[in-house]
Amino acid sequence: MSDKLSSVSTIRRKPHQARSQERVNRILDVAEALFVAQGYAATTTNEIAKQAQVPIGSLYQFFSDKKAIVQGLTVRYNQLFHERLALLNNAELAKLPLSTYVEQLIDITSQFFDDYPGYYAIFMEVQGDVPEVQEAEDNADTKLITDLATTLAQRDTGKDAVDYEIVAFVLVKAIGPLLWISLGQEQEFQQRLILEAKRLALSYLQSYLPSS
Amino acid sequence: MSDKLSSVSTIRRKPHQARSQERVNRILDVAEALFVAQGYAATTTNEIAKQAQVPIGSLYQFFSDKKAIVQGLTVRYNQLFHERLALLNNAELAKLPLSTYVEQLIDITSQFFDDYPGYYAIFMEVQGDVPEVQEAEDNADTKLITDLATTLAQRDTGKDAVDYEIVAFVLVKAIGPLLWISLGQEQEFQQRLILEAKRLALSYLQSYLPSS
Amino acid sequence: MSDKLSSVSTIRRKPHQARSQERVNRILDVAEALFVAQGYAATTTNEIAKQAQVPIGSLYQFFSDKKAIVQGLTVRYNQLFHERLALLNNAELAKLPLSTYVEQLIDITSQFFDDYPGYYAIFMEVQGDVPEVQEAEDNADTKLITDLATTLAQRDTGKDAVDYEIVAFVLVKAIGPLLWISLGQEQEFQQRLILEAKRLALSYLQSYLPSS
Amino acid sequence: MSDKLSSVSTIRRKPHQARSQERVNRILDVAEALFVAQGYAATTTNEIAKQAQVPIGSLYQFFSDKKAIVQGLTVRYNQLFHERLALLNNAELAKLPLSTYVEQLIDITSQFFDDYPGYYAIFMEVQGDVPEVQEAEDNADTKLITDLATTLAQRDTGKDAVDYEIVAFVLVKAIGPLLWISLGQEQEFQQRLILEAKRLALSYLQSYLPSS
DNA sequence: TATGAATGAGACTTCATTCAT
């Protein structure tokens, strides 16, 4: 509208990028909500674009594909989850009792699933159809597993050679779904399941780390 | 009803129903394979019909819906799984060590997932889109949970009042996905994961039943 | 089932025919109700057969076609309508005032439409698609027109050569739809419309028969 | 908005909307012809699209439904009919004899039915299946009835309180079908029926307005 | 770069009618 001789044009790019970022986020927000509510297949790209108030053409400039939206969601989830986990994985914590660590890990995870119901919901459904997404999830879990393995290794008394990668893998892949399922349950039962998840994790870990 | 003289070939009785059942099974077999290979959404009813060598019209006489095929698969899985499990849930077994019971339970489950890769694969994807299927799966798991709870209760020393329903719930919902994930892994790692699943289950149970 | 040497077989045919007639009537009744409720196109022959408790195969023995059912309905309507009209078209009535004749004619017609809402409803919809039905309706109306023309001619004073065929045609084709439409109106308005139909018919006739 | 320098070729503005409108019209034209020729049910949306040289996807962008095409037709008919009727309903005409008014009204109506054979043809068939269309037709008639009632009221001598709404209703609902039926008749008979329609209408009106 | 009307392959499902039993 006001392009007066294009004098001071250096500063102009930013707002553009900012607007783009805003749009991408709106698309991701809307897509998340719709995927959770109606499922991936039942959600159309046009519907996402309309609700996000972004022209469909623009949507396809940000995301090459419908699948790319799921990937975008995944990337965002990974960042968010990693941020929360970062608070937990510091050296300080290695000194606390194992049970405390487990409790906090599970509380954080449970809260995250509660805050972002799309996390598992989307992965569950897209599995198989969208290999890239599956990979992305695996990567997300892999990061978590590595972090977890590292922290656990710090507690090792050194007596037994424990493969913490596997232990962490088991915990992530077993506790994750359990917490996910707990979300759909009634308040009281949900609380109990979180407690049980802690017990499950802890008793398993203690079978490897009897002295912790 | 009165077939006294035709001793041979009892199999060919009720040619109608027999042929129908055969067709239904073929449809289910083909659908299972295609769903696992390409996903639910990417599989067309016409393709199922063609590969099952059943006219599309007949397919729709047996199944009112595309979704009904998934339900049919679910029912069949439930029956199959229940049959295998039945071998395990007898009174004899209550006398064996807990570890033996857990090992057998997990071996059977793992084997079942291996034999019927559609079991979880389909549930994962259709979740949310086909509520009936979700219900069916929940019911299937509920049955398993009840069975498991009953067996565990038989080992109870009576000292502590343990809610075996919850214990069984946790085991089923945590171990199930873990075993499912193990299927996609390399041979050696898969074996290790099964071992870990046993350890996970056993250590959890022992936290409730220290004397077993 | 009991065909004991087929001894006294002469009397047996009747019940069969009776049962057939019963079935045909049931089919017609159900078809009428369904056509009126859902329209011709939306009603399936299988649905008719099921509700009439007649095997679909039998239905197709009585009626060669879906269209044949509409024709059957038409024939039945014609008979019923003709029966009612017969009460009116006797020589006695020619002596009564014209207004009385017109009033009775319209009352009978209105009542008939009320009793058999399928009469017009079906014709309206099938028009164009099923020429045979259109013919059948035309024939029905033609019969009515001829009857009406005959009765009117009996009142002719002989002065003017009036083409009663045309007069009757006009009355049937104009008053019929008007009465039909009146059925869907509220009670009070409906009564008024019937009154107006009588006035319309009478004033038209009086323009030809000023002395009646 | 500011097109000051481009004086020539105003017509080519808004090429988008213009092309769309053209397409919509072509669809409507083709649909009308096909509906009249083969009936609503026998006409496929793909056939309409093909003959209108519009991709099926575009057809469904303009019309959400097959039924929506009939509605579109209805709207167009209503506009067209109203335009023709507008010529008749001016104050001047109230001064002419009633017979002249009636004659012109019926001539216009008859001509309209002749020009647009789809008008009644489509309403007849779709009745019941497409409530919206029925409503639309009722509305069209209601408009006509209101116009007619207004004009008639202008002739009222004031002596008797006549409900012209009802009079107009009767005329529209009785004469309309009669004229419609006349279209299918042979030339000579058709002319005669139009004459009779005028007589029917006039004698009815004169029974209310003896002095006109 | 931004837009959104346009595209058309192809999915699901129906149903009048038949004919083997």
Added chain:
DNA sequence: GATGAATGAAGTCTCATTCAT
């Protein structure tokens, strides 16, 4: 004659993606 499972052509409608403007 009676039955009803079987058939498959064909219909309506969707939606991811493009590209002219």
